[in-house]
Amino acid sequence: xxxxxxxxxxxxxxxxxxxxxxxxxxxxxxxxxxxxxxxxxxxxxxxxxxxxxxxxxxxxxxxxxxxxxxxxxxxxxxxxxxxxxxxxxxxxxxxxxxxxxxxxxxxxxxxxxxxxxxxxxxxxxxxxxxxxxxxxxxxxxxxxxxxxxxxxxxxxxxxxxxxxxxxxxxxxxxxxxxxxxxxxxxxxxxxxxxxx
Numbered sequence: 001x002x003x004x005x006x007x008x009x010x011x012x013x014x015x016x017x018x019x020x021x022x023x024x025x026x027x028x029x030x031x032x033x034x035x036x037x038x039x040x041x042x043x044x045x046x047x048x049x050x051x052x053x054x055x056x057x058x059x060x061x062x063x064x065x066x067x068x069x070x071x072x073x074x075x076x077x078x079x080x081x082x083x084x085x086x087x088x089x090x091x092x093x094x095x096x097x098x099x100x101x102x103x104x105x106x107x108x109x110x111x112x113x114x115x116x117x118x119x120x121x122x123x124x125x126x127x128x129x130x131x132x133x134x135x136x137x138x139x140x141x142x143x144x145x146x147x148x149x150x151x152x153x154x155x156x157x158x159x160x161x162x163x164x165x166x167x168x169x170x171x172x173x174x175x176x177x178x179x180x181x182x183x184x185x186x187x188x189x190x191x192x193x194x195x196x
Contacts, residue, residue: 024178026185027055034059041182045069045172050160052174054149056189062145063189065152067096067160068104069172074165076100079110082162086155086176092118094148096162109144119143147193149186153179 025042040055040063050069057064067082074080078098082105085091093114096105109115112122123136152158158174183190 024182026182027053031057031059039188040064040185041179043174043176043179045160045174047172050170050172052152052160054152054179054186056186058188061189062142063149063186065096065107065145065148066099066104067107069170070103071170072102072165073105073162074098074102076102078165079108080105080162082160084151084161085159086151087157092151107145107148109141112140115144119147142191143193146191149190150193152176153183155179 023044025044027038027040027042029038030036031038037058038055040053043052043054045051050067053064053066053068055064055066076098079095080098082094082096083091084094094107095110095114096107098105112125116122119140123140124134125137126132127134152174153176155176158176159171160174161169161171163169
């Protein structure tokens with residue numbers, strides 16, 4: 001599903017950057033693979049060579065954060081470490097799973113331990129009595145996605161860094177000022193994060 005999403009969105013990405021200006025482009029359409037509704041925004045890096053997509057997908061409850069650039073990141077499904085620094089604060093490591101086109105990757109909460117310093121101890125994943133996923137764990141994980149969106153949407157600038165499959169380092173700078181006024185585009189999947 002997301003391979004089709006990113007292929008559709010990325011094909012016109014070069015048109016979004018004009019004369020080095022930071023451009024934010026609204027996204028509103030259908031996933032060509034599963035026909036689910038997509039709405040959100042695409043933000044170009046300062047150099048126009050990378051993009052961040054913030055999307056609501058009618059098939060999912062969490063906001064989707066997708067990174068893309070014109071070169072191969074790694075093999076599909078490979079988890080890749082991305083270091084994100086917002087407004088010169090603490091650099092936080094997040095993981096993105098490489099999508100089938102190998103030039104884009106989707107954020108996911110890789111392990112609970114990575115987020116416990118910021119969000120408190122993770123609730124148990126499964127409820128032994130119901131033999132189902134614990135609703136408290138789902139809420140806790142949802143909050144990680146919502147906080148990542150808030151970090152970007154209410155910051156001023158971000159640096160995103162990673163090493164690709166060949167070991168080459170990549171660093172992209174994003175101006176975030178236009179995002180806050182577009183938070184309403186994520187109203188179907190974003191909730192203000194809880195503070196733990």
